[in-house]
Amino acid sequence: MEIVDRVEAAAYRVPTEVPEADGTLAWDATTLVVATVAAGGVTGTGWTYAPAAAAGVVRDVLAGVVTGTPAADVPAAAAAMARQVRNAGRPGVAGYALSAVDVALWDLKAKLFGVPLTRLFGAALDRVPLYGSGGFTTYDDDRTVAQLTRWVHEQGIGRVKIKIGESDGARPERDLHRVALARKVIGEDAELYVDANGGYGAGQAVRQAERMREHDVRWFEEPVSSDDLPGLRLVRERVRPDVAAGEYGCDAGYFARMCAAGAVDCLQIDATRCGGYTGWFAGAAVAAGHHLQVSAHCAPNLHLPAAAATPHLRHIEWFHDHQRIEGELFDGAADPAGGSARPRDDVPGHGLTLRAAAAEPYRVA
Template identity: 75%
Template sequence: MSRIEQVTAAAYRVPTDRPEGDGTLAWDATTLVVTMVRAEGMTGTGWTYAPAAAAGFVGEALAAVVEGRDALAIPAIWDALVRQVRNAGRPGLAGYAVSALDVALWDLKARLLGTSLAGLFGPARERVPLYGSGGFTTYDDAVTAAQLTHWVHELGIGRVKIKIGESSGTRAARDLRRVALARRVIGDDAELYVDANGGYTAKQAVRQAERMREHDVRWFEEPVSSDDLAGLRQVRQRIGADVAAGEYGGDPAYFTRMCQAEAVDCLQADATRCGGYTGWFAACAIAAGHNLEVSAHCAPNLHLPAAAATPNLRHIEWFHDHQRIEAELFDGAADPSGGLAAPATGEPGHGLTLRADAARPYRTA
């Protein structure tokens, strides 16, 4: 038995490279919560993008549940963690904390066994398709065009996504103008996706979708709030396009309702919110049972090993904000050139190591 000796967590607030916003929120910094689990001289690392309070929650409520247990018995630990957060609510802050710990546990297990996490999971593919994601509503045309040009014409990424639904849907004309700009920049061959982050009403989303047809938009994400299943169904029935209902945050009842409502063409799952890698594979199995593909939401480097092991994967969101942080604060970040990324196979675990010196200036908890 490899007993877990110590569990720690820390929060890092990293400023954005410029102001960012979407249909319903705006921000100038992103908080990374990192968990570390130690056993037999090895350290497993996990992380999530969440309020700094998630780091405190790990120490207050979860560390004692994990310490002393067998590091290889992850299903038993995960079950104990889920029971521990019963009254705190499995989605939300507690879900972020459980997710980060689960990722750290899987990373630790692979390191203890002397193998890569991709090897431990078993590959369904060697490289994972991805799409460039950013195009924030706060960007002017020049910044938007430069980012899209970098992805498509410099890195060779053939799929890109921009944010629309600006100011909760009150700037629909600017949204359409930005979609037209994106298509002009990327050309006819690249796939164009949009994400309204729930900024529109259902009827407004249908109108916008009709107006975007001339620009060949292939993916319309969260046209209305992901809680509005009736609205999602209405949009899907009216426009017949791919619609992602938004990220799965760890509520199994919501997940099942979403699939049964036939409101989605492809499920977005987020391992940093839905229970780590354990939650990811459970979500992917349920999705497969409904004949749905899965797209990984954000945290691209964290998702790579699991995404490569998922037969019904469509792609990973190569989210600008998170990729920038992971490349700056971790050694081992992947290269997205050509629109495909490969998980680490020559290093133990997920292959990423926190660079303590780089992270230290951003630490808040």
């Protein structure tokens, strides 16, 4: 039995192409935190999108409890990490760090066994449906049109999502203009999704949904804050689009409360935040128990192996920032052409390898 003998982490800050924003936040760079674990001369890699401080949590808080554990016993290591961050705060930076290490451990285990990660999990799907995600509120019409045109008419992606709820819901007319523009660009056959990132109150979200009805919006993500379960339920009961939320949940207990409250039609799970692949499958089990589908939130290449092993998957989010970073800084990134992607099944592990030379100019920790 190989024993974990090394745990390391690094952070890379990658500027955006242009300033970006959603309903409640603005940014000009995205930070990638990469965790690596090693055993028997083999290295596993995991990552998350989080403040650079998460790299310090990996090194200073988690490395000590993971080092020396059997590499095959990932659930035991995951439980040990969860105990270790009890006083550090499981939601937030500590949870992101734990998630990156968990992914790295599963990658390491699959490599030691010599199998693709999706085979270690057990595949349920050959290909994983996806949707193009971006359409930031800072985009002008020309940039929005260009992005949507590339996804739908050049890459053949039949589902797309744009951001609304601009300035905490203060610009509803511009939101509606952008929804109408998106529908015009993608045509009648593609599915149109919107994401308010909690920018609306429940009443405003219902009113906006009614006004968006003529544009056949199929998916309304986080119309109110993911913490506002009564508000999510109210919107869900009043509007036609499927209401989705949950990506900020840090554990299965949060997902269970969301499902039990009848707050969503589809549960979003983010393995880079909720405990890695271990947390993904715990959340997926909760959703299955409530007869709900799940959707992977962001980090598309990281989610592919777990998504392909989830029978009740709806799709994964091909998020612009993350797919750009994963395509630039990793070997093995998937091709989204045709609106679906296939996890790597020709190499052990998840199949992505950090290009150290390409990443080094962005390193901040």
